Amino acid sequence: MISYKKYTLDNGLRVLMHEDRSTTLAAMNILYNVGSRDEDPGSTGMAHLFEHLMFGGTAQIPDYDKQLLLAGGENNAFTNTDITNYYLTLPAENIETAFWLESDRMNLIDFSQRNLDIQKSVVIEEYKQRYLNQPYGDAMLLMRPLAYRIHPYRWPAIGMDISHIHDVTLDKVREFFFTHYAPNNAILTLTGNFRTREAVRMAKKWFGRIERRNVKPVDRPAEPEQTEARSLEVEKDVPADALYKAWHTVPRAGNDFYTLDLITDLLAGGESGRLYNKLVRQKKLFSEINAYITSDIDPGIALLHGRLMKDVDIRSAEEAVLKVIDELKEKPPSSHEMEKVRNKYESSNVFANTSILNKAVNLSFFELTGNPDLINTEVDLYRKTSRSMVTEAARKYFDPASCSTLYYRSSRDQK
């Protein structure tokens, strides 16, 4: 049981606090409610590039990193389709340094052309390193626009194209900051060894002075229902053929989220998952196979991908995958198998809570979805998922007509 207190400042900043006296550290997480789904289709990758710029310093504190390091801290950040999330840990006695640093850069960042140019190059190198210069690295760059036609989830957080990053101007950066970075568009979470009363006092002192900003809600087009199967085939210089499939699912706060999550666990949760057992271990069609659902605020997808063994025909491998999924539609899993995936969830949840940083990140995200209590109550929602709910959800969501398929073929002679 994770007990926490919530306090909202006058400027709209939500503050969540969870005391954990077993550690000498404290963690601070700041979630900004802005991700790649808030971007203009002509300027994708902006939220992520902006994350890099947030470390460029301010007029008051030109050297964020150095100041945090002097207090024994460590930090990082990530950007996804929905959020930009900054986090740090430091010895608990220096927690006020975290307030000082984070409130300062929420207040105003020092934008310089030089820093923008450098961070653009850094992000372009990141783009190459992670997506273009890795075997299969661009698979999601191909899958997203296949599954999504109009919703911004059709591009990844890194951006649709390198040219978008290249073309960002300083004016755009400034505008982005003032429309998205604001106390009333952020969630601050503290976990670790501190007193809640003290934390509230510091939150008021440091963040209370920042004025509310005019955050314009982004008007995002809803993705129309997919009624016909889509497919794409590419051939590239990779060692083996790979299969990718995506089905439309539900938002993170949707009712069927837990059932769908358990379905992907039944399919691919570890080596006892059905796909691994049948298609890797028994039939030896794939060298690896995985499936998961995205945890997106807007309706997400269930994604399946596998790499084929030598001389396996991709179409027959795909049929074998579909057969495993169809079994879920036809026959409910045994109580024992259901119990297995529920237990696995429960235990991974307990493990996640062994880290103050995880607790801080998760509390922030649950607050964004509207219900921070989920950090404690989700276990029950998984527990309540029944065998028949699995069958029903499998039928409803794993519909061939709402599926997008990518054949990622190897151009090499198979060795």
Place this chain on the structure above:
Amino acid sequence: MNGTPMIKPPVRPVTPGRIPEAVALKLDNGIPVFLIEAGTEDVIRIDFTFDAGQAWENRPLTASAVNRMLTEGSQNFSSSKLNRTLDFHGAFYNLYCDRDRAGILVFFLSKHVEKILELAREILFLPVFPEREFKAQMKKRLRWFLVNRDKVANIAMDQFYESVFGKEHPYGKQVVQEDFKNLSRDCLADFHVRHYTPGRLAVVISGRIHKDTVPLLNRFFGALRPQAADVTRSGYELKASEIKRVHIEKKGALQTAIRIGSPAINKLHPDYPGLKIVDVILGGYFNSRLMKNIREEKGLTYGIHSIITSALLSGFKVISTEVSKKNTPKATDEICREIELLRRVAVEKDELEVVRNYMLGEMVRMFDGPFALAESFRSVWDFGLDNSYYYRLVRKIKTIEPDEITALATTYYNIDDMYQITAG
């Protein structure tokens, strides 16, 4: 917000506290067990670690193949039953095979301790290496290998180890595709009999340790005979290559992976704590000189890091980065320039202060929580050291002066002795 700047809050000096000592005991047959009680959740992490890493194999892939096959079937459990049972109990496991040691890490809810220990005995001491599973496993691993060999980072790293340690050295030999055909299940079973013995095992347990843990360990492991293993070890004389620069061309690569480094002392050497500090200044943290110069000033890369690694037979230090192909010479020159600077110019007080505080903060994190504690325990115990190593390191971090840093850099960072490997 009004214009008056807020006053910077005072910073307390970062002081890693006393490190909780592991409770050491022995099972009935002498297997050493270390207990580290910590944490808020009822979870346990057990590390069963054997003297059975890659350095002990005479044929490439043997040690890792044995390790991977441990969960592929035992006397009383098929592979799928083993995995089903572990999953049913919500356990996570991680088979590992490093340069020196190999074993399994298991994470589970404390209440399942009996079941997990029963399964651990099956996995570690009663595997049967079924022929069919073995063949499938090797085919599958060959596929993984081919994908990994397609990444410039791996191509450069493998060549780096070969150049630095020599083709015949256990840390230096590269795996090639043929190696996947040259193994048999018998050779795995043989390696297992010799190396996965009670005499070569240590058990490190951390978390909220269930009260029955030790009696249960004795029940499942305490009666196993510690047979004297007849172990022969391949030669491990370090024969570094004469050729200091190697480039491996990869057609169509957008980036080049750069690896620059050399063999180094390990934790047993008295200079190691000081050298660790030199390494951090150069490239061991986010604000390091290499990061500042090559990423934050020139925008040449997404990341550049330097790391010094301690292994039993030798340590090594390596600088790693990936840059656009055309920028390779520029990045390499800048790396060499930073090394020269470290040798010639004394570190400024201000910079040293940042490094001291960063490293002390790291040391607080290294001992925070049951899992971090267990890892930190292993990383000294493996070398026959104890927590006094960490206290020495803390003292060195607090007291090292700029001239000592220059002296260490001059002794250990000589650009002419360093290997420069590129792939891309």
